[in-house]
Amino acid sequence: MSHSAAALYKKATQDAKDHLIQPWPSAGSIGAEARGVLGQGEGIYVHDDRGRKLIDGPAGMWCTNVGHRNAVLADTLREQAMELSYNSPWYTSNEPSAELARRIGAHAPGDLNHVFFTTGGSTAVESALRLAQYYNNVRGLEGKKKFICRDGGYHGSTYLSASLNGSQRSRNWMDFADDMMIRLSCPDPFRRPKGMSLEAFRDQLVKEFADAVAAHGADTIAAFIGEPIMASGGVIVPPEGYFKAIREICTENDILFIADEVVTAFGRLGHVFASEACFDVVPDIITFAKGVTSGYFPLGGMAVSDRLLSTLRNSNHPEAMYAHGLTYSSHPIGCAVALKNLDILEGGLLDHTREITPYFHDKLKRLEELDLVGEVRGMGLMACIECVADRESQNPIRLDTEVGVRIDRHCQELGLLLRPLVHMCVMSPPLVITREQIDTMADILHEGISRTMRDLRAEGIWNG
Template sequence: MTDTPVRNTTARWRDLDRRHHLSPFTDYRDLKGAEAGSRIITRAEGIQLFDSEGEAFLDGMAGLWCVNVGYGRKELAEAAYRQMLELPYYNTFFKTATPPPVELSERLAALMPEKLNRVFYGSSGSESNDTVVRLARHFWKLEGQPEKQHFISRTYAYHGSTMASASLGGMTPMQEGFGLPLPGFHHVVPPYWYDFGGDLSPEEFGQKAARAIEEKILEIGPENVAAFIGEPIMGAGGVIVPPPGYWEEVQRICRQYDVLLVADEVICGFGRTGHWFASELFGIEPDLMTMAKGITSGYLPLSAVGVSDRIVEALLREGGEFAHGYTYSGHPAACAVALANLDIIEKEGLVERTRNETGPHLQQALHAAFDDHPLVGEVRGTGLIAAVELVKDKASRTHWEKLGRVGGICRDHCFANRVVIRAVRDAMVLSPPLVITPAEIDEMVVRLKHCIDATARDLGVL
């Protein structure tokens, strides 16, 4: 008996993937064997993915936190097509510009927090956080303080995969064996009450976590610290929602010691929290702000750094070349797609809908399903970003041995039940497209409940 044509195609793609393609963040041993290999995703529509064998999956992660307006939006494909016919590419170096990045910059300036009125483009969040490092150090040099070279971030932070952005991040596996972090990058405790709060209340721990930044500034010397960078809600670190008062104290500390405040909005931006940017939710007034992912809903690679008036004024006043940029900075087709993406978000009211309808519905549905579950220690989130923390003992907030093992078991159950939910250590994290409906949220939570129940049975908890 021969395989069906579909299976023959799948087998061929898996074989080619094994033989020629090196995927990111992959243990390549897992791809060995005729029956092993990557799942081949061939098409998508709305919030659903379809693989090469015809299976449909609910995408609870919006790709990689990015497909905010959902899959199959013809408006975005048509925007790219029109721009590619007119001007597929030209660089923005050497006092040259093209219309799409200029128009997009105006749109972003109207949406970003106050005092951010200029934009520098890249192709990924990693690139833009690299730009943050270069631009912050360049700014302090122009200000006559070139010794301000050091950056403070947090454990579990994710800021990208380049050498500089991985140094900004606090993901140990991304640093060990790579000579990272580079000199000048420091990390403090994150505002992760569930893991690190001990007997303190969330508010008390939030203040303690903020003061850890101050202690690090004083240890390094304020005259040596360029910036503190943080995601308003730490996404890839496990959807860590800061306790009330944390960001107010962080901002006060940065202002007191004249340290630039950088908001990494790569995941939180463009409606994810029910606000255009989570900086608005937490009252953050950043000096620099990185954006990516939802800026084009992932349809084309694009990222950006919002730059404050204070920094721009120094650039204009002191002059001199900022010797930094990328071939695809301000790529016209990517920027055209971003403009069309913003049109969809505004026209369909996705930010307001996330804030007032779907975001509360997701949070309420998760709490109803899991607050009393014996395997669940905490449900946390806001808007359309959430985490369900799987623990061994709820009362003592004790994790299972070999952190990440239980999350991996649950993730495998999720794939088997055709719902894409990511495991971060032992937290199951969700970040669905903003176009998700309440009925689709209910179905996603039902499937996740089935998978967490199955995991609990595997562990002998149910």
């Protein structure tokens, strides 16, 4: 690293510590925290302030799907900014957003042919929740306002979207609209009752859902919302048939089914949308963000069923306004980038993702030979390595709740950046990753976990 680059990194670190409020800070460090600085990226790699070249294991935040330093997307940013940098969506529209809506509608399942664009995942989910409530108000069903969500889920940081979140860690010190939420069990097969089959576990979850609808009354419930795969909850893949059964109960009870595909859409599972392709479900609304621009521009949105919009247009309240919008809805630069990103996905990257997925999981599954690893699970280019105190009890290590951070530190020394989640490590690399790069990633993970095991034993924290 050159002297000038080192000086820039040092200044950035100090400026952040003096002036920048980071996401999810603790009270003891809020407004005074310096996190590692990244300087540049290329393909699946990023370079940090210590001069290390690291595999970007989490693809930023599940989003850098086509990789870093993609010239096509970078050029599109500049070209669209020079053509039209912004227009007010209240009074005008732009060509990229109209074309993108058409192309997304063509990929969306069923009759989800209309798209509302937002600034990211949180605002996409917030928009969907507000649309569900508005939909029932216009129909004269003002009491139909509650949402069914699940423990372990993550849906955003705005007020309603955050109120859905099921992690206790995110709920201890914040306020939420809990009176509007009906929270169900996490559909985590790894932690199902001992001796219970996957089929029985699925049936138990479905019965819990049906019982909740009966207990609260379908006339009070606006929608169910769920991630096809719980991403930040630890890459939880529900039992086969679970979502299809939930969808059927929703249809029978006039409850909207919202699939939160902020992570799983735009290639992460090898398809533009995963709901129907991977789970055989056609939702009423799909939310998306992250991979829609591969992180090159903040953009999100929701694809909405024609049936919902037709019901609204044909209601007895043509004056009823969906009083919801964002200054940067349908942003021309974001939509132009998303169009080029979709070209790349359609041009072979989706095929590559589906082809390389079995190799990715086969290599990572071998980590289960390590005593600290309870399970390696996932789908598509998403995986989680869950660490446990022992496999018999399946308990996470509670004496050292940041074991994931320890593994991440070792892996960074070896050339891999992870997403540590307490006792778990999440992997979701850029979709452009090769077999050779997967080999390197898996080897580093094996060594990083092995070093962590030695540390824990030496410190007397764990004797596995």
